[in-house]
Amino acid sequence: RFLLTLWNTHVFFTTYAAIDGFEATAPAPDVTDRPASDRWILAELAALVDTVDTALDTYDVSTATTRLERFAGDLSNWYVRRNRRRFWKAAADAPEDKRAAYHTLHTCLTTVAQLLAPLTPFLAERLWQDLQVSQDGDAPVSVHLTTFPEAPDTWRDEPLRAAMATARRVVELGRQARNDSAVPVRQPLARALVTVPVAERAGLQSLVPDIAQELNVKAVELSDGTGDLVERALKPNFRALGPVFQKQAPVVAAALSACDPTEAARIAADLDAGYATLVVDGDEVTITPDMVEVVETPQTGWAIASEGSTSFALDTELTRDLRVEGVARELARAINDQRKAAGLELTDRIEVVLAVTPESLDEELAAAGHYDTLAGEVLATAIHRAPVADGTPIDLGDVGAAQVALRS
Numbered sequence: 433r434f435l436l437t438l439w440n441t442h443v444f445f446t447t448y449a450a451i452d453g454f455e456a457t458a459p460a461p462d463v464t465d466r467p468a469s470d471r472w473i474l475a476e477l478a479a480l481v482d483t484v485d486t487a488l489d490t491y492d493v494s495t496a497t498t499r500l501e502r503f504a505g506d507l508s509n510w511y512v513r514r515n516r517r518r519f520w521k522a523a524a525d526a527p528e529d530k531r532a533a534y535h536t537l538h539t540c541l542t543t544v545a546q547l548l549a550p551l552t553p554f555l556a557e558r559l560w561q562d563l564q565v566s567q568d569g570d571a572p573v574s575v576h577l578t579t580f581p582e583a584p585d586t587w588r589d590e591p592l593r594a595a596m597a598t599a600r601r602v603v604e605l606g607r608q609a610r611n612d613s614a615v616p617v618r619q620p621l622a623r624a625l626v627t628v629p630v631a632e633r634a635g636l637q638s639l640v641p642d643i644a645q646e647l648n649v650k651a652v653e654l655s656d657g658t659g660d661l662v663e664r665a666l667k668p669n670f671r672a673l674g675p676v677f678q679k680q681a682p683v684v685a686a687a688l689s690a691c692d693p694t695e696a697a698r699i700a701a702d703l704d705a706g707y708a709t710l711v712v713d714g715d716e717v718t719i720t721p722d723m724v725e726v727v728e729t730p731q732t733g734w735a736i737a738s739e740g741s742t743s744f745a746l747d748t749e750l751t752r753d754l755r756v757e758g759v760a761r762e763l764a765r766a767i768n769d770q771r772k773a774a775g776l777e778l779t780d781r782i783e784v785v786l787a788v789t790p791e792s793l794d795e796e797l798a799a800a801g802h803y804d805t806l807a808g809e810v811l812a813t814a815i816h817r818a819p820v821a822d823g824t825p826i827d828l829g830d831v832g833a834a835q836v837a838l839r840s
Contacts, residue, residue, distance in 0.1 A: 434501040435555065438544065441508045445537050446562055448519040451779055452530070456567040460535035461528060463586040468638060470536040471589055472596045473511045476503060477540055478583035479593070484547045485580065493551070500547060507540055510600065514646065538563060546581045595635030598742075599643055602626055602636070605737040605744035606647040613735035613748045618765065619758040620648050625655040625745040627738075649746070661734045661745050664696040665689075667725040677717070687712045688724055700726040753800070759793065759828050760802035763836070764809040766826045770838055771810065783839040784812045787820045793832040 448454075463474060480503045487496040518526075518533040545559035553576065560575035572578050606624065610617055624647065628636055633654055644652040668685035677684050687710060691699065699719065702708035703726070708719045730736045735746045750758075767784060776782065784807075788794040794817060797803055803815050823835030 434497075434504055435552070437508045438504045439555075441504070441512055441537075442541055442559055442562065444512060444516075444519075445534075445541060447778065449534060449538075452519075452534070454534045454538075456535075456538050456564070458531070460539075461532045466532040466536065467529070468592065468596075469511060469515055469642070470532055472592050473507060473536060473540060474587040475589040475593050476506055477543055478587040481543065481547065481581050481583040488550065496547075497551060500544070500551075503544070507537075507544075511540075512537070514642065543581050545575050546578055549575045549578075591635055595632070595639055598628055598632045598636050599639040601739070601742060602628065602643055602744055603646050605739060605742065606643070606649075606746065608737035609735040609744050609746040610647070612737065613746065615735075615746075615748055615750075617648055618761045619750070620650065620754050620761070621747060622649070622749065622751070622754065623651040623653065623747045624649045625653050625661070625747075627655050627741070627743040627745075629741050647746075655745070662728040662730050662736060663693040664700050665693070665727045665729070666691050666696050666699060667727055669723050669725060672720070672723040676723070680712070684710070684712050684717060684719075688719070696726070699724070752796075755831055756793065756796045756800060757802065759788075759831055760797060760800075760806055762828060763788075763826065763834060764806055766824075766834075767806075767810040767812075767836060767838070770824060770836070774838060776838075776840075779811075780840070781811050781813050784810065784815045785818055785820050785823070785837045785839060786815055787818065787823065787835045788828075789832050789834070793828075 463471060480499055483499045484496045487493070487499070515533055518530055521530065541559060542563050545556045545563065548556040548559075556575050560578075564571040564575075565573060607617070609624075615621065624644075626636075626640075626643070637654065640652050640654065644650070666688045668688045670681060670685060673681040673684055688699075691710075699708040699710065703719070703721045703724070707721075709716050710719055711717075728736070730745075733747065733749045735748050737744050763786070771780075771782070788797060798817070803817070806812070807815050820835040820837045823837040826834040826836055828834060
């Protein structure tokens with residue numbers, strides 16, 4: 433799987449590099465001028481070089497290959513997936529940004545080829561030939577004639593690595609919250625509240641837009657907590673209560689179960705500090721964390737996922753505008769699936785004939801500019817809003833339906 437992941441990333445790069453005429457020998461933007469995602473993956477690359485170099489010095493092939501596999505996953509499943517629109521868009525739209533993306537991915541792949549040379553010599557050679565020899569007449573004719581790579585200081589950025597690790601942890605909680613609420617990622621949502629340890633807040637601030645984009649949320653806010661968004665109840669643990677309170681255990685358990693949400697929240701906060709107190713039949717008793725389970729129920733309209741001191745609260749209320757935007761994204765997915773099924777090339781332009789019902793939904797999509805965005809997403813030179821005799825149906829749920837046909 434590792435080799436397939438790496439190869440697919442290589443194919444992605446070479447495909448779009450050929451389309452855009454990328455030249456690896458052209459001057460690369462300074463690392464400090466590149467977006468955070470570029471600087472992060474180069475920082476990860478620097479750590480990879482260090483780990484593989486140290487491991488191979490002691491013939492520790494397992495550590496070297498494990499770290500290479502993890503980097504290939506990060507490169508494909510996070511960097512490329514998060515940045516693929518930078519490769520898709522026209523060079524004229526943001527030439528420096530696109531050049532930075534190409535040089536960053538090219539650097540990662542060529543460096544990985546050098547690191548792999550002692551381990552998978554033939555694959556490493558193929559990568560080197562495609563990425564370097566075909567681009568640079570002065571490049572060594574074989575990866576096996578190059579020196580082992582060294583990471584320059586400009587790649588290193590430990591605070592950014594830590595911040596991105598936090599951001600990815602938050603994203604995983606966001607996905608969990610979406611799954612729990614049964615709201616698909618393709619459906620835009622209005623906002624989310626994120627709570628992280630105080631020491632991680634400053635570093636995460638610059639990556640908030642990445643979190644919002646990854647989870648398809650309009651606004652992500654760093655919050656001091658999600659306590660106001662959940663109601664708490666207490667579930668007594670008789671196995672822990674019995675040995676301590678003996679005959680009084682049922683009475684203490686009943687008192688715990690009877691706590692209202694406010695009192696339950698107070699006890700939960702005290703338990704986080706070590707223990708809580710509760711008045712039972714006029715006497716104050718001490719409750720420890722093992723004696724009770726704190727059950728949290730999100731308020732209506734919110735989905736919450738948490739892990740330790742990190743939490744993600746998702747506002748699941750769907751306005752009409754959000755639902756219409758979700759329809760536009762579903763149309764883009766369906767049309768791109770049809771492009772793929774038709775065997776169209778990445779550069780092939782099409783015209784789309786589209787009939788959306790009810791008519792009010794069609795008008796809302798047009799008024800909000802979603803058809804213009806859709807054209808760019810599916811490489812369409814025109815979208816014709818007209819009846820379709822030979823169209824493919826698209827189910828838009830309880831919002832409506834569509835028929836679509838592609839014309840070359």
